[in-house]
Amino acid sequence: MANDNNKFQAIISHCKEYGFIFQSSEIYDGLSAVYDYGQYGSELKKNIRDDWWKWMTQLHENIVGIDAAIFMHPTTWKASGHVDNFSDPMIDNKDSKKRYRVDHLIEGFADTLPEEASKALVNKMEQLLAKEDFAGLKSLIEENKIKCSVSGTCNWTDVRQFNLMFATEFGAVSGENDDNMVYLRPETAQGIFVNFLNVQKTGRMKIPFGIAQVGKAFRNEIVARQFIFRMREFEQMEMQFFIRPGTQKEWYEYWKEERMKWHLGMGIPADKYRFHDHVKLAHYADAACDIEYNFPIGFKEVEGIHSRTDFDLRNHQEYSKKKMQYFDNDLDANGKPYGNYIPYVIETSIGLDRTVMMVLSEAYEIQDLSTADKEDSRVVLKFPPKLSPIKLAILPLVKKDGLPEIARQLMDECKGSFRCFYEEKDAIGKRYRRQDAIGTPFCITIDHQTKEDGTVTVRYRDSMTQERIPMSAVKGMVEKAIAS
RNA sequence: GCGGAAGUAGCUCAAUUGGUAGAGCGAUAGCCUUCCAAGCUAUAGGUUGCGAGUUCGAGACUCGUCUUCCGCUCCA
Numbered sequence: 001m002a003n004d005n006n007k008f009q010a011i012i013s014h015c016k017e018y019g020f021i022f023q024s025s026e027i028y029d030g031l032s033a034v035y036d037y038g039q040y041g042s043e044l045k046k047n048i049r050d051d052w053w054k055w056m057t058q059l060h061e062n063i064v065g066i067d068a069a070i071f072m073h074p075t076t077w078k079a080s081g082h083v084d085n086f087s088d089p090m091i092d093n094k095d096s097k098k099r100y101r102v103d104h105l106i107e108g109f110a111d112t113l114p115e116e117a118s119k120a121l122v123n124k125m126e127q128l129l130a131k132e133d134f135a136g137l138k139s140l141i142e143e144n145k146i147k148c149s150v151s152g153t154c155n156w157t158d159v160r161q162f163n164l165m166f167a168t169e170f171g172a173v174s175g176e177n178d179d180n181m182v183y184l185r186p187e188t189a190q191g192i193f194v195n196f197l198n199v200q201k202t203g204r205m206k207i208p209f210g211i212a213q214v215g216k217a218f219r220n221e222i223v224a225r226q227f228i229f230r231m232r233e234f235e236q237m238e239m240q241f242f243i244r245p246g247t248q249k250e251w252y253e254y255w256k257e258e259r260m261k262w263h264l265g266m267g268i269p270a271d272k273y274r275f276h277d278h279v280k281l282a283h284y285a286d287a288a289c290d291i292e293y294n295f296p297i298g299f300k301e302v303e304g305i306h307s308r309t310d311f312d313l314r315n316h317q318e319y320s321k322k323k324m325q326y327f328d329n330d331l332d333a334n335g336k337p338y339g340n341y342i343p344y345v346i347e348t349s350i351g352l353d354r355t356v357m358m359v360l361s362e363a364y365e366i367q368d369l370s371t372a373d374k375e376d377s378r379v380v381l382k383f384p385p386k387l388s389p390i391k392l393a394i395l396p397l398v399k400k401d402g403l404p405e406i407a408r409q410l411m412d413e414c415k416g417s418f419r420c421f422y423e424e425k426d427a428i429g430k431r432y433r434r435q436d437a438i439g440t441p442f443c444i445t446i447d448h449q450t451k452e453d454g455t456v457t458v459r460y461r462d463s464m465t466q467e468r469i470p471m472s473a474v475k476g477m478v479e480k481a482i483a484s
Numbered sequence: 485g486c487g488g489a490a491g492u493a494g495c496u497c498a499a500u501u502g503g504u505a506g507a508g509c510g511a512u513a514g515c516c517u518u519c520c521a522a523g524c525u526a527u528a529g530g531u532u533g534c535g536a537g538u539u540c541g542a543g544a545c546u547c548g549u550c551u552u553c554c555g556c557u558c559c560a
Contacts, residue, residue, distance in 0.1 A: 429520030
């Protein structure tokens, strides 16, 4: 594990040194838990995003994509439950330093009381919570002598509010008026739900169908750490799949399998993954699990698959007074149309930044290439070709005798089709290693023989072997590799 | 948010009880051409994270602050 932790550190260093990921605003000491993608990281991230998008929308005929705004009407977050569930009053025990959600603490204590006293206490608490009376909550805890389970003391801090949504002012005129406040979306899902009818009607979508979206979301995490695992600004790739009520179990299982296929399609072995079923379900779910990947620091969530019932659409119907129903013309067992209903939803939601980290972790390898004569090693990123930031490096063996000119011809032929990199400086071996470090799958070397017979050397990243192929075959070879 | 550790060039690390901040790798330019990093020459890069304090003198000591990592906590 210690080694694995070193590997994680090494990957972080590598990300910075080779232009994948930088800390945001680094020249000003950085901003906590905010990161920027560099020249290769942004390409990698884009390739993953594009692959997901293509797989979800192009290859699933009944899924369409949208791109909703980050700002949404404030009522959205009341309907979604985020205003209530995302800003929990917390309290700390000064002796044990343990932090509790106030409602959890009081409810836990209430469970130990006789039924009547318990109900009375919970009622009282709920009244205070509704009024956001933090002082009252604290005295409630103190009156009942509720103790910390760790320290056994009643030495509490004041009750404090932690709002995990970022708020900002809408409109140019600032003021104390709360009406101006909007939130940066804490999840992308709601942009899909509020557009459910728009897409269903204009796209003439028939259930079951899905709406996919990729975009930024923002959470004011109390503790945001572990590199790009938990950032305050992050990118989600998610899809809401609308289904007939009662069919959620089978579709939930379907999407668990289907999403795993995408993961395995990146060439990552199955034993690096596991499903983690949620025992404690979120306020909106009737079943939920995570797809976890075995990072160098252990299994961590990459993707969540949730059976969200009709929670979201039903609440939006209630708050907006707009009917969120769908008329199902399919015939049931009695030969009658299923008729109107609010669809149930299966959600697949994957963190793009975590996926980048996953792909990097899987690809990163330090290889010892030492021989009896000399020590040698290389760092190689074994990305699947379709995800590599650079697909092809074109390297004239020497920068004279007309070799650069030939290399430039190949460059012109290929660069319209995929990302290429041209370099004529330094020894050829050094150039190969530099490409290994950014995960370029193919290097083409132009040498003197090219002038005679039009063949070039292709050097493969993973095996480090090389072979001669006609220069005219290069483009096709790369295109074939990145299509699979 | 609590506790612990750390922060010196792009990277890895030096710098004697407190006495002028260095090296290797890397980078850039040129030379040399040799299909797996290390041939030659030259050049650039640091208010030692930042700000105070102690001192004749601080990279080192003290305090504050920022950032990162680890443990707890949180994770709809």
